[in-house]
Amino acid sequence: MDKILEKLKQELPGVEGNVVLKNYTTYKIGGPAKYFFVVKTTEDLIKAIKAVKQFKLPYFILGGGSNLLISDKGFKGIVIKIDILGVELAGTKLIVGAGEKLAKLSYCAADVGLSGLEWSTGIPGAAIGGSIYGHAQGFGTKISSVVESVWALDSHNLKLKNYTNKECQFSLKNSIFKKNKKLIIVSAVLNFKKDDPEEIKKKIKEFLDYRRLHHPIKFPSPGSTFVNPEKKITNKKLLEKYPELKDFNEKGIIPAGYLIAKCGLTGKKIGNAQISEKHSNFISNVGGAKAKDVLALIKLAKEKVKKNFGILLELEVQLVGM
Ligand SMILES: Cc1cc2nc3c(=O)[nH]c(=O)nc-3n(C[C@H](O)[C@H](O)[C@H](O)COP(=O)(O)OP(=O)(O)OC[C@H]3O[C@@H](n4cnc5c(N)ncnc54)[C@H](O)[C@@H]3O)c2cc1C
Incomplete structure (x- = not known):
């Protein structure tokens, strides 16, 4: 007992x-x-x-x-x-519990002509708290663009505090809540732009169609494994070998999946974990995969990308219990 x-x-x-x-x-x-x-x-x-x-x-x-x-x-x-739920509409704002799902909120917002979360449909499971923590984004739009403020509990002193968008310290896949683990998000005020509900739903459908076509949604995964590095590659030999790097340099961001694919790792399998053939930044669980299999693929991808491109990939997926 x-x-x-x-x-x-x-x-x-x-x-x-x-x-x-x-x-x-x-x-x-x-x-x-x-x-x-x-x-x-x-x-x-x-x-x-x-x-x-x-x-x-x-x-x-x-x-x-x-x-x-x-x-x-x-x-x-x-x-x-x-699992703190609740959605309250106030003009162009939604006041939401941290456990509310992004996808549900994007449809709720669309129904009342509020635009800003269309990109998040098709992400299974993601809740608002976790998405603010990791500064979720998609198709060029970041969750910070709708976050007006966040209520969080400080687990050290058990006090609740309201964080303005600026105080959330959003940066690439990061926020004050990720940097400071004692803060636990309980709710958020999201502020949207007004738009025609039909136009918003059209955008949602486009994003959903894109995800269905380009992401390996057939197998369980946590989405992208690594953060797309905000780096530039200046090595002349690499720029000659991979001319498309110039475009990435101009954008200031290189897709991690591209780097992994160029290391020849697409489709690589360890146990029942596999670097997806559809999108090389996804490591799929193709049936009963173990965490240790995924970790081995993560290690391999990091080593090869570092060796071939000189870039140290940063994990986007959060490791728990290890
Ligand atoms: C198929 C697929 C596609 C995806 N596409 C995208 C995408 O396009 N863009 C993107 O950004 N992400 C994407 N993701 C990743 C993921 O959905 C997001 O990172 C999401 O925002 C995580 O939210 P969550 O509620 O599931 O958090 P969890 O996975 O439960 O937790 C993630 C982290 O947040 C912390 N956390 C959770 N809730 C709170 C809280 N209330 N207070 C404080 N800390 C908290 C946890 O401790 C953990 O460290 C995708 C995932 C999948 C499976």
């Missing part, structure tokens, strides 16, 4: 032990969480953090689970799943 679990149950009704995490991720990879608790309100979250302190437990904040690679051994602490 797990004594901590028994005590946790008194503090956090509904807390569970030994919950298999792969069922909570788009990757379908990951061992068990020692403890697992779903929070529906800010008060629940405060209770959970108080319990974390009382029992000195490591904790991990889970959103929609669409950007995670969780260890095969799982997580030896408490996973706190943010």
Whole structure:
């Protein structure tokens, strides 16, 4: 009998032990969480953090689970799943709970003629909290373009604070919430542009069609493995061998998938993990893949890209329990 679990149950009704995490991720990879608790309100979250302190437990904040690679051994602490819901319309703004899904919000916004999240349809599972944390973006639009402010709980002092867009410190796939893990997002105010609902829905359809055509959505994945580096390649030999690098240099960003493909790794398989043949920045779970297989492919891709292009790829997918 797990004594901590028994005590946790008194503090956090509904807390569970030994919950298999792969069922909570788009990757379908990951061992068990020692403890697992779903929070529906800010008060629940405060209770959970108080319990974390009382029992000195490591904790991990889970959103929609669409950007995670969780260890095969799982997580030896408490996973706190943010399921704080609610959408309130106020003029051109939506006030949303951190657990609300991006895709749902983009359709809600489209219905009332609000434009700004069309790019996010077709991302399975992503919630607003996780998307602000990692500064999600697509098709040239960043989530920061609609974020007016964010409410977050400071797990050290249990105080809530409102962060303006500027205070969120958004940068490439980064934010103050990623830099400062003690902050837990509970809600956000999103501000949109007015547009014709039919035009917005047309854009949504175009983005969805593009994703269906170009992304390997048939297999579980967490989307892109690496951040597209904001780098320029000046090496003359490389520019001669790969003339398209000049275009990337002009844009100031090189697709990580391009670099991986040029290293000859497209389709490379380790165990049941595979660098996608459709998009080389995706590592697909082609059936029962283990985290260790994915990690081996990540290592290989990083080594080859560094060797061939001198660029150190940065992980976009978040590693948990390792
Ligand atoms: C098929 C596919 C396509 C994708 N396409 C894109 C794309 O076009 N653009 C893009 O940017 N991403 C894309 N992604 C990646 C992913 O969907 C995004 O990164 C998403 O924003 C992650 O949100 P989440 O809620 O799933 O976060 P999770 O995966 O649950 O968590 C990610 C990180 O955020 C932290 N976190 C989660 N919630 C909170 C919170 N409330 N407070 C503080 N920290 C929190 C977690 O601790 C973790 O470190 C794609 C994924 C898939 C599977």
